Amino acid sequence: MKRLKVSNNVIRRLPRYLRKLDELTDNGISRISSFELGQQLGLTPSQIRQDFSCFGEFGQQGYGYNVPALRAQIATILGIDRGFSAVLIGVGNIGKALMDNFCFSEWGFRLDCAFDIKPELIGTQFNGVPIYSMDDLVKYLQEHPVDVAVLTVPKEVAVAVTNTLTENGVEAIWNFTNVELTEPNSPTLVENVHFSDSLLSLSYFVSERKDERAAKAARVEKQ
Amino acid sequence: MKRLKVSNNVIRRLPRYLRKLDELTDNGISRISSFELGQQLGLTPSQIRQDFSCFGEFGQQGYGYNVPALRAQIATILGIDRGFSAVLIGVGNIGKALMDNFCFSEWGFRLDCAFDIKPELIGTQFNGVPIYSMDDLVKYLQEHPVDVAVLTVPKEVAVAVTNTLTENGVEAIWNFTNVELTEPNSPTLVENVHFSDSLLSLSYFVSERKDERAAKAARVEKQ
DNA sequence: TAGATTGTTAATCGATTAACAATC
DNA sequence: TAGATTGTTAATCGATTAACAATC
Numbered sequence: 001m002k003r004l005k006v007s008n009n010v011i012r013r014l015p016r017y018l019r020k021l022d023e024l025t026d027n028g029i030s031r032i033s034s035f036e037l038g039q040q041l042g043l044t045p046s047q048i049r050q051d052f053s054c055f056g057e058f059g060q061q062g063y064g065y066n067v068p069a070l071r072a073q074i075a076t077i078l079g080i081d082r083g084f085s086a087v088l089i090g091v092g093n094i095g096k097a098l099m100d101n102f103c104f105s106e107w108g109f110r111l112d113c114a115f116d117i118k119p120e121l122i123g124t125q126f127n128g129v130p131i132y133s134m135d136d137l138v139k140y141l142q143e144h145p146v147d148v149a150v151l152t153v154p155k156e157v158a159v160a161v162t163n164t165l166t167e168n169g170v171e172a173i174w175n176f177t178n179v180e181l182t183e184p185n186s187p188t189l190v191e192n193v194h195f196s197d198s199l200l201s202l203s204y205f206v207s208e209r210k211d212e213r214a215a216k217a218a219r220v221e222k223q
Numbered sequence: 224m225k226r227l228k229v230s231n232n233v234i235r236r237l238p239r240y241l242r243k244l245d246e247l248t249d250n251g252i253s254r255i256s257s258f259e260l261g262q263q264l265g266l267t268p269s270q271i272r273q274d275f276s277c278f279g280e281f282g283q284q285g286y287g288y289n290v291p292a293l294r295a296q297i298a299t300i301l302g303i304d305r306g307f308s309a310v311l312i313g314v315g316n317i318g319k320a321l322m323d324n325f326c327f328s329e330w331g332f333r334l335d336c337a338f339d340i341k342p343e344l345i346g347t348q349f350n351g352v353p354i355y356s357m358d359d360l361v362k363y364l365q366e367h368p369v370d371v372a373v374l375t376v377p378k379e380v381a382v383a384v385t386n387t388l389t390e391n392g393v394e395a396i397w398n399f400t401n402v403e404l405t406e407p408n409s410p411t412l413v414e415n416v417h418f419s420d421s422l423l424s425l426s427y428f429v430s431e432r433k434d435e436r437a438a439k440a441a442r443v444e445k446q
Numbered sequence: 447t448a449g450a451t452t453g454t455t456a457a458t459c460g461a462t463t464a465a466c467a468a469t470c
Numbered sequence: 471t472a473g474a475t476t477g478t479t480a481a482t483c484g485a486t487t488a489a490c491a492a493t494c
Contacts, residue, residue: 019419050453050486106419107419191428197235200237210305283469
């Protein structure tokens with residue numbers, strides 16, 4: 001598969017394509033053009049074709065794209081069939097919510113176990129996932145290669161836990177804490193899910209809209 | 224405050240600035256240059272100054288930026304002091320996790336109440352937030368202006384609930400369901416928190432890194 | 447075949463970076 | 471004052487869009 005300088009923007013659009021293709025499949029649609037796909041996603045057909053062309057030729061002239069085939073290609077590009085392993089650190093509310101509701105296997109991940117410090121949790125299972133003591137984390141990491149650590153610990157310990165994960169060869173951290181973990185030279189990839197960043201962006205857009213509406217009303221008033 | 228065609232990229236960086244400035248404050252740092260801020264965030268000083276200049280002149284030549292003053296400016300830009308109202312729809316795992324752990328007030332939001340269909344939840348409180356019946360949602364929306372609806376319902380009902388929210392004048396939806404809600408002509412803003420999109424992007428980056436490492440190893444082997 | 451639609455090259459647009467006069 | 475650092479203008483870079491030959 002060709003993979004040359006793919007921009008971040010393209011990569012961030014791939015999961016959206018995947019989601020849309022799944023939706024189309026659910027609706028029994030097996031063929032789509034870049035034009036129609038663009039309509040449904042609010043993108044230009046050009047952009048969609050450019051995006052796909054980073055990875056290969058998935059369409060057919062005069063026909064468009066075969067939905068299941070394209071879906072499979074994008075899934076492969078995203079690494080869904082690589083069988084990545086994951087562990088979850090911190091079985092609090094968010095940790096539990098993820099273990100309960102988030103289907104790791106649907107996206108090709110194997111959630112092998114979780115870690116926590118609370119004695120009443122250690123040794124139990126949650127939705128089939130065993131919970132171990134944080135004391136055993138280092139030993140576990142040394143014996144089992146972990147691709148992604150889901151970080152759902154309290155923010156106070158986020159940096160310390162991150163160091164442990166990095167030192168023990170975890171490939172990547174999926175960070176749910178509100179802490180900026182991105183270290184310039186760290187060998188560990190970090191993907192942030194910052195709830196507050198998301199809400200604050202929304203807050204900005206709402207503010208902007210209210211201001212515009214108020215300005216408009218003021219202009220009408222003035223006349 | 225001047226507000227002319229601010230790009231999406233700039234807006235998405237604002238919450239990061241805010242977070243960093245809070246961290247600096249915590250560490251007792253009250254003054255910073257765009258150079259130093261850039262170092263810490265992995266951005267160029269130019270970009271930081273350009274970003275700020277969209278909204279005004281917050282620095283001082285030869286000195287830099289006053290941390291608390293800049294923090295206050297960015298908070299205002301983001302609308303933190305506007306007292307936006309929020310309601311949460313769907314008190315499942317994620318809903319509970321947000322009500323329990325996410326400090327809405329820290330970001331200027333007032334979480335007034337939540338809605339659910341489960342009889343055992345209705346009438347109770349969760350972390351001080353009352354839970355009402357979904358049957359009363361429309362009536363509530365008509366009587367109380369709601370700025371942001373936090374959507375944490377099962378995906379099956381996401382679209383139906385969204386329609387209700389839109390029809391009853393909710394300004395924006397903070398969407399935690401894995402459903403693409405963005406409608407081209409909807410008057411309701413949508414901000415998505417798509418866990419799976421985030422994990423899949425990470426999956427791509429991990430795949431890429433492993434491929435590179437394997438390719439490197441193969442080249443060494445060959446020699 | 448004719449119509450449709452791809453993949454790709456070229457043109458445009460926008461965002462980032464560099465440079466520098468202004469000034470604290 | 472001299473050094474530091476801003477805000478802004480100009481230059482560069484990269485991403486998106488448009489156009490079109492290729493071809494199913």
